[in-house]
Amino acid sequence: MEHKSKYPVSHVVGFFFSLILTFVAVFVALKMNVSYTIVMWIIGSLAVVQAGLQLFMFMHVTEGEDGKTNVINMAYAVFVAIVIVAGSIWVLTSGHAAH
Amino acid sequence: MSANVNHSLPLEYQTEQNRLNILGFWIFLGAEIVLFATLFAVYGVLGHRYAGGPTPSDIFKLNDVLIETLLLLTSSFTCGLAVFFMRQRDMKKLLIWFIITLLLGAGFLFMEIREFIHYVHEGATMQTSAFLSSFFVLLGTHGAHVTFGIIWAIMLIIQLLQRGLTPMTARKMFIISLYWHFLDVVWIFIFTFVYLKGMVG
Structure with missing residues (x-):
């Protein structure tokens, strides 16, 4: 550190x-x-x-006593971000929403 | 709590309170990622609805965007240097690099505001189309964060001058450095998925 x-x-x-x-x-x-x-x-x-x-x-991000917690927290935030962005675009540009 | 001081660690990690504050700020940054994700999602859905108004390639100027990108990227680097020198207990170099960071951040803001004024003069306002509404909300939220960061940093500089380097001021400096780097991370995605994407097609 x-x-x-x-x-x-x-x-x-x-x-x-x-x-x-x-x-x-x-x-x-x-x-x-x-x-x-x-x-x-x-x-x-x-x-x-x-x-x-x-x-x-x-x-x-990995430093300190809580380094592992930070990495897990960031990984989860990135996962949620991908779900929000990709999910929204997918739902709103395909299927019924597009028509 | 703060009576437990471990002198083998950098100042900002020396007390339990400091370690918890830093962990808490990382969790806040996780929530900020989600906040910006929602705005990117809106832009991703509405970004190609021009309503007869200007398209990205009509209004974006590569040179201005590159200057903004380099200003913010360099300021993220100099902010890292400020924390590096803080860990060497070098107050003078810490302040010099932190003030350079602030000036670069202010330069970024100046360029961005100039860019927005230019767009509005070309008739590309928030009311023009869904593309421009989502564009201004995403970029404006980022710009508001930079503005807030600059005000925050000025207050911290005053405190550093008054109190010197203590575990508490070091922790505050470290936390604002995380915030500042985070703003550059968001900008990387704005640069890629708003500006470059708009100029490809």
């Missing part, structure tokens, strides 16, 4: 990779000539990776 190193290595590495992920996402979205579905899957995955970087490299 205690930072032994003199330099904020994990922060610099996290920042560097976040910048790369941001620019790769822009390149894939605007310059690559592939279908909309493929673009969305690629940039969606890049966003999830970058959020993970923030969580682990910047927020140190």
Whole structure:
């Protein structure tokens, strides 16, 4: 938990990779000539990776006595978020709601 | 409770009260994720109903959005540095990086407000279409969080100057850093699923 190193290595590495992920996402979205579905899957995955970087490299979600609790709490929140977003879009764009 | 001080841990984890406060804030962030999920769901459902008004590719400007993204991402990084130096008990570097964080956050807000004013001048208001209503609610909720974070941070800086680094002020600093990083996490998804998604099609 205690930072032994003199330099904020994990922060610099996290920042560097976040910048790369941001620019790769822009390149894939605007310059690559592939279908909309493929673009969305690629940039969606890049966003999830970058959020993970923030969580682990910047927020140190696993540290402390309650590290495990934090991870379970975040995992559950992400699960509920996916159910809300994917579930709402699914219910409201298919079946009777679309007509 | 706070009589139990463990000096081998970083300041913010030294007392039981502090550990509980930090755990409680993580649980709050879990609820915030769900709050933003509901707004993303609304945007996901209504985001393509333009009602004859402007579409995302009509109004979004890549350069402005990239500047906002880089400002907020860098501020998340400098906020991490502030906490890193707090753990080295370096009050001066903590304050310097925290103030830089605030200035970058204010820069982000300036760009976002300018962007909104620009949209309204182009006739893209909250009343124009379901797309723009859900867009402004999602982005506005995030922007309100950033605004609140800046006010919170200014008050914390005053307290840090008055009281110095104690387990209590260190815990408050650590908690606001979690909040600030969280706002960048939300922005990553706004950047991807609102802006980039809108500019692909």
